[in-house]
């Protein structure tokens with residue numbers, strides 16, 4: 001089954017509760033955390049995750065675009081994150097593994113993310129600790145960018161790793177996903193689609209979420 005994770009980066013931050021209720025037919029709420037260091041943008045942090053937690057029953061899928069995430073993963077778990085993903089580029093292999101173990105020790109789901117220039121094989125040292133692997137289909141930092149179709153061989157490669165080594169692990173794509181590019185991602189093996197602008201620009205959000213699922 002295809003799961004849809006609307007990114008609240010495209011929501012109205014002055015009306016976040018309203019905009020989270022608008023996506024109640026989705027599967028996850030995707031929360032983009034940016035620190036102005038790992039990526040050239042600053043978005044939201046632990047206090048916002050804590051405030052949005054009671055507004056929805058959907059799992060919070062927290063995408064950490066921050067340097068050295070091991071410093072903060074426990075705080076995001078305590079604030080109510082259900083899935084926490086860390087970029088493999090954001091620290092040493094040892095520290096990323098420590099971050100994933102800390103997330104799992106909190107009883108939450110852990111995962112790694114790869115930027116467009118990072119090879120698919122970079123997930124292999126972490127795969128045993130992963131409940132989700134996220135492949136970026138834009139350079140992380142901003143919503144509304146153009147989908148990078150040339151990431152699909154990497155999605156296929158990681159699908160092969162998951163099927164061989166970690167069945168049941170989610171394979172998520174993030175960036176430029178809309179009703180035109182979603183089927184391409186699904187064909188390549190993704191089963192979770194993040195969509196920010198495509199969802200929040202839609203007049204009928206539940207219909208857009210169904211369309212993204214291919215229904």
Ligand code: DX5
Nearest residue numbers: 007140141143144176196197
């Ligand atoms: C980009 C973020 C994405 C972004 C997706 O760094 O990780 O989640 O919000 O937005 P769209 O779907 O508009 O590309």
Ligand code: ZN
Nearest residue numbers: 032063174194
């Ligand atoms: Zn994201």
